[in-house]
Every structure is written in C-alpha cells, then in structure tokens.
Amino acid sequence: LEEGLFAVNKPLGWTSQDVVGKIRNILEQDAKSRNCIDVRKKKRKPWMKVGHGGTLDPLATGTLVIGVGKGTKLLQKYLVGSKGYQAEITLGYQTTTLDSEESGSVVLRKSYDHVTSYQQINDLLQNKFLGKIQQIPPIFSALKRDGKKLYQLAREDGLTADDIQIESRQVMIYKLELSNSELLDLESESENKQSSSQPIEKFSINVECGGGTYIRSLVRDIGTELGTCATMTKLERTKQGHF
Structure with a gap:
C-alpha cells in the first residue's frame, strides 16, 4: 500500500498518533523487505506520509480513518464531516x-x-x-x-x-x-x-x-x-x- 484511505479499529489505551506510527512502521518494514526503499537514503523526514482523520482520545476505541501518501490530502473532509x-x-x-x-x-x-x-x-x-x-x-x-x-x-x-x-x-x-x-x-x-x-x-x-x-x-x-x-x-x- 503506497497511498489511499482505510479505517482501523483503534484499541483502548492507544493515542491516535500511536496508531499512525504503528502503521507507518509496518508499511516501512514491508517496503524494506521488498527493496522498495534504500535505508541509507532515508532522511529525518518519515519515508511515507501517514495521517488520521480525527483524533480519538486514549480512552476511546473504534473507527479511525487513516490516510497514506496522497490519501492524507483527503483527510480534511473526515475531520469536519459527520x-x-x-x-x-x-x-x-x-x-x-x-x-x-x-x-x-x-x-x-x-x-x-x-x-x-x-x-x-x-x-x-x-x-x-x-x-x-x-x-x-x-x-x-x-x-x-x-x-x-x-x-x-x-x-x-x-x-x-x-x-x-x-x-x-x-x-x-x-x-x-x-x-x-x-x-x-x-x-x-x-x-x-x-x-x-x-x-x-x-x-x-x-x-x-x-x-x-x-x-x-x-x-x-x-x-x-x-x-x-x-x-x-x-x-x-x-x-x-x-x-
């Protein structure tokens, strides 16, 4: 997965940024295993853009929309939407x-x-x-x-x-x-x-x-x-x- 939108079920006790970081790490490790990225060329910035469409507090569980790559540009409507x-x-x-x-x-x-x-x-x-x-x-x-x-x-x-x-x-x-x-x-x-x-x-x-x-x-x-x-x-x- 290099870009797109999907939803995850956020676990109890996790911050929304915890979820974003976990997903970014999974995607990055997968890309490395397929030789899609050169670790030596990776700079301080994250290799792949990953974001969410509206914060859920640690106490909350449930639907958290995740955007990857160009999908992050579509997250705004989920921030303001129903x-x-x-x-x-x-x-x-x-x-x-x-x-x-x-x-x-x-x-x-x-x-x-x-x-x-x-x-x-x-x-x-x-x-x-x-x-x-x-x-x-x-x-x-x-x-x-x-x-x-x-x-x-x-x-x-x-x-x-x-x-x-x-x-x-x-x-x-x-x-x-x-x-x-x-x-x-x-x-x-x-x-x-x-x-x-x-x-x-x-x-x-x-x-x-x-x-x-x-x-x-x-x-x-x-x-x-x-x-x-x-x-x-x-x-x-x-x-x-x-x-």
Missing part, C-alpha cells in the same frame, strides 16, 4: 478531563437519586440536545489559546477551565438516543406506566454529530441538565464519514 459514537455516561461525579482517564481528578460530586426514569432522560435528550447547540469544549483538548494547546495549559501551567474561560461554539447533533439496552428499559417503563425507584447511575447514548463536537462536553452538559453531574466512562466511535 461521525457516530456510543458513549457511556456515569452520573454523580465529574473530573477535570470530563472522562475516566487516570490523569483526571474528581472535581465535583452531586447526588443523582432523583434520576430514576429512562423516560426523563430520553425526553431531555430529544428536547435539549438535538440540532444546533452551543457547547464549551473541554480544557483537555488540542484547541489552542495564544499558540499553546489547551491541554498543555492545563497540565504544564496548572490552569483550569475557569481560569481560561473557553468560549462556547456551535455544533450540530443530528441524532441522539439511548442505546439499545436502555431503550428496552424505556419500553418496560412505558408498559408498566411507572419508573423504578432506583437511581440510574449509568446509561449509554448513541450520537451522530458534525465535526468539532466533543462528546465529553455533551456528557457534562447532559449531567448538568439532569440536575447532577456526569463523566464519560466509555466511548466508541462507530462511524466516520462512509466508514
């Missing part, structure tokens, strides 16, 4: 990173005892978060402020989201619904015409959204609208463009 995700939401606490990565620390805890109905959650998703919405990106992101990435300001300078005052921006949510298992619970509620008295600690959502949407921020905002707080504890990208 994507699909399945996310697990855990209520009752919030971390600095808005997810359950070890680098994040708990900054907020709130009761979720009043969240007992999947119908309550589903109504919120449909009424508050579909279409064009305003969203504040997380501080642990690759967005830049004064030439420095926000996550660097957080890790190296110890700044918080309150210190930086990140501006909200408009994103598009095309589809947002409870995942299949939660929909079954919702149907059961409807049949029994009542919700359980047990608090709902965790539930999963399916999201289809435009480029630039942060699922961690969406999870945070869902928790806030439910009258508690929330952290994203799992994330899988299920779709990117036509992949």
Whole structure:
C-alpha cells in the first residue's frame, strides 16, 4: 500500500498518533523487505506520509480513518464531516478531563437519586440536545489559546477551565438516543406506566454529530441538565464519514 484511505479499529489505551506510527512502521518494514526503499537514503523526514482523520482520545476505541501518501490530502473532509459514537455516561461525579482517564481528578460530586426514569432522560435528550447547540469544549483538548494547546495549559501551567474561560461554539447533533439496552428499559417503563425507584447511575447514548463536537462536553452538559453531574466512562466511535 503506497497511498489511499482505510479505517482501523483503534484499541483502548492507544493515542491516535500511536496508531499512525504503528502503521507507518509496518508499511516501512514491508517496503524494506521488498527493496522498495534504500535505508541509507532515508532522511529525518518519515519515508511515507501517514495521517488520521480525527483524533480519538486514549480512552476511546473504534473507527479511525487513516490516510497514506496522497490519501492524507483527503483527510480534511473526515475531520469536519459527520461521525457516530456510543458513549457511556456515569452520573454523580465529574473530573477535570470530563472522562475516566487516570490523569483526571474528581472535581465535583452531586447526588443523582432523583434520576430514576429512562423516560426523563430520553425526553431531555430529544428536547435539549438535538440540532444546533452551543457547547464549551473541554480544557483537555488540542484547541489552542495564544499558540499553546489547551491541554498543555492545563497540565504544564496548572490552569483550569475557569481560569481560561473557553468560549462556547456551535455544533450540530443530528441524532441522539439511548442505546439499545436502555431503550428496552424505556419500553418496560412505558408498559408498566411507572419508573423504578432506583437511581440510574449509568446509561449509554448513541450520537451522530458534525465535526468539532466533543462528546465529553455533551456528557457534562447532559449531567448538568439532569440536575447532577456526569463523566464519560466509555466511548466508541462507530462511524466516520462512509466508514
């Protein structure tokens, strides 16, 4: 393979750049074995261009579009294009990173005892978060402020989201619904015409959204609208463009 586009299933714990580096190494070793490149002539620049079409955090798994050679020029449309995700939401606490990565620390805890109905959650998703919405990106992101990435300001300078005052921006949510298992619970509620008295600690959502949407921020905002707080504890990208 010398050029083109394809998708891989990113493993848990890998950065997107880890995947790019691994693929580049595999392609380079294959080319060497077929005497396609002269190692002595290789300069500091990578022998082959390899890139990805949109960062997935280490905690996330799933579809990562890879471009090789001239295929890297086609990656921009995947950066800004639509994507699909399945996310697990855990209520009752919030971390600095808005997810359950070890680098994040708990900054907020709130009761979720009043969240007992999947119908309550589903109504919120449909009424508050579909279409064009305003969203504040997380501080642990690759967005830049004064030439420095926000996550660097957080890790190296110890700044918080309150210190930086990140501006909200408009994103598009095309589809947002409870995942299949939660929909079954919702149907059961409807049949029994009542919700359980047990608090709902965790539930999963399916999201289809435009480029630039942060699922961690969406999870945070869902928790806030439910009258508690929330952290994203799992994330899988299920779709990117036509992949």
